[in-house]
Amino acid sequence: MAKSEAAKSGLLTDLEDTVLMIEGISVDVVSDIVTNIIRGPLIEYTQEACEQYGIPLTSGVVSGPLWYQTNKKWDELYVQLPTVDDERLLLVPKEIVRQDMDYDLAKYYRHYILEHLRKQELAANSDLVQILRSGKKKGQPKVYIKDLKEKYGTGKPAVVHQTLANPELLRAYKEEHSNPSKPLTHRTIAEISGSETPDWDKLLDNVVSLPPGNNSAHHYENAVEALLSALMYPALAHPRAQHEIHDGRKRIDITYSNMGRGSFFEWLSRHYSSAHIFFECKNYGKELDNPALDQIAGRFSPSRGQVGFIVCRELADPALFAKRCRDTAKDHRGYVMALDDSDLAALVDTAKTDTLGFFDLALLRAKFNFLVS
Structure with a gap:
C-alpha cells in the first residue's frame, strides 16, 4: 500500500x-484489516454476548493483534474467548455484517x-x-x-x-456510495449460513405460554428478549439484560441500542432522545399500576434516552393505561408504551407476512402518536 x-x-x-486502486487488496483483505483494527471492541462484545446467552468462555486465550489508538501501537493480551477445536472465536453483531462491500x-x-x-x-x-x-x-x-x-x-x-x-x-x-447498505435480512442470513429463519410462532409461544407470576419472571424476561431481538432487528441491537445504571443502584430489564435503520426507530432518533430503547418486563396477572410506570420513567435521561416499553401479559383497561402514559409524556418524564400479549401477537403476524425483509412497525408508531397527540 x-x-x-x-x-x-x-x-x-x-x-x-x-479495493479500487491497490493491487492484491480485495474485499476479504479489507475485512481482515477492519477486524484487526476493531478486535478490542469485538472481544468485549463477544464476552458480553457469551455471558448473556450462557456460552462458555476459555481463559488464557491469545487475543490476536489489538490496536491502541492512544499510543498508536499494536499489542496482544491473554483474554477470555469462546473456542472450538482450540481455535478462538469472535462474535460479530449481525447488523454490521454484509455479504459484500459497496465499493x-x-x-x-x-x-x-x-x-x-x-x-x-x-x-x-x-x-x-x-x-x-x-x-x-x-x-x-x-x-x-x-x-x-x-x-x-x-x-x-x-x-x-x-x-x-x-x-x-x-x-x-x-x-x-456514502450511505451504508442495508443490513442482511433474517432470510438472507439463513440462506448464507444454512440456518433457519426465526420461528415466530415458537418465539411468541415461549412468551405467552408462561404462567404469570414471580416464579416465571426470569424465564419471561429471557423469552421476551428473544422475541424482541428478532422482531426489532435491525433497528434495535445489542440487547443488554439487567443493565445497571446509577452505579448499580437501578437496573433496566432490557436495554437496546437504537440503530434506526429506516424504521420507526430511525424517525424517533431524529426527533426525540432515544439513543437507547428500554424495556421493562412485567409478568403480571393483574392490571399495571402507576409504580410500574414511574419505575421505567425513572430510568430515563436525556443522554441515555427517554423512550421505553412495558411488556406485560394483559391490560384490564388498555385505553386507561395509554392515557396514563400520555400524562407521563405531557409531564416531560419520557415516552412509555405498553405491549401486552395481544400486541406481541400482532407484531408476529406482521413479521410472518413480511415480504420485504424488514417490516414496518406501524403498531409502535400508532402507540407513540397517541402519546404526543
Whole structure:
C-alpha cells in the first residue's frame, strides 16, 4: 500500500479506496484489516454476548493483534474467548455484517471511468467514434467499450491513472456510495449460513405460554428478549439484560441500542432522545399500576434516552393505561408504551407476512402518536 502510486499521490483517503486502486487488496483483505483494527471492541462484545446467552468462555486465550489508538501501537493480551477445536472465536453483531462491500472495482471502472472516457472521445470526435449503420439508432455516433479498454487499459493501474487525471470521478463514486447498505435480512442470513429463519410462532409461544407470576419472571424476561431481538432487528441491537445504571443502584430489564435503520426507530432518533430503547418486563396477572410506570420513567435521561416499553401479559383497561402514559409524556418524564400479549401477537403476524425483509412497525408508531397527540 505504502509503495503504490495511489497512496503516494494522496489519492487514498479511506480504507475502502484500496479495493479500487491497490493491487492484491480485495474485499476479504479489507475485512481482515477492519477486524484487526476493531478486535478490542469485538472481544468485549463477544464476552458480553457469551455471558448473556450462557456460552462458555476459555481463559488464557491469545487475543490476536489489538490496536491502541492512544499510543498508536499494536499489542496482544491473554483474554477470555469462546473456542472450538482450540481455535478462538469472535462474535460479530449481525447488523454490521454484509455479504459484500459497496465499493466495486468493476462498477467504478465501467460506469464512471469508461463512461467519462466515452464522453471525452465523443466530444473530440476521435478515431474511436463510429457511426451506427443500422438499427433504431442508425446514424448516431458510438464509442465501443472494447475500443476504450484497448486504448486506455484495464485493471487497477488504469483506474489509478485515470483517477489521478480526473479525481472528480472518485468523488462522485464515493458520494453515491456514502450511505451504508442495508443490513442482511433474517432470510438472507439463513440462506448464507444454512440456518433457519426465526420461528415466530415458537418465539411468541415461549412468551405467552408462561404462567404469570414471580416464579416465571426470569424465564419471561429471557423469552421476551428473544422475541424482541428478532422482531426489532435491525433497528434495535445489542440487547443488554439487567443493565445497571446509577452505579448499580437501578437496573433496566432490557436495554437496546437504537440503530434506526429506516424504521420507526430511525424517525424517533431524529426527533426525540432515544439513543437507547428500554424495556421493562412485567409478568403480571393483574392490571399495571402507576409504580410500574414511574419505575421505567425513572430510568430515563436525556443522554441515555427517554423512550421505553412495558411488556406485560394483559391490560384490564388498555385505553386507561395509554392515557396514563400520555400524562407521563405531557409531564416531560419520557415516552412509555405498553405491549401486552395481544400486541406481541400482532407484531408476529406482521413479521410472518413480511415480504420485504424488514417490516414496518406501524403498531409502535400508532402507540407513540397517541402519546404526543
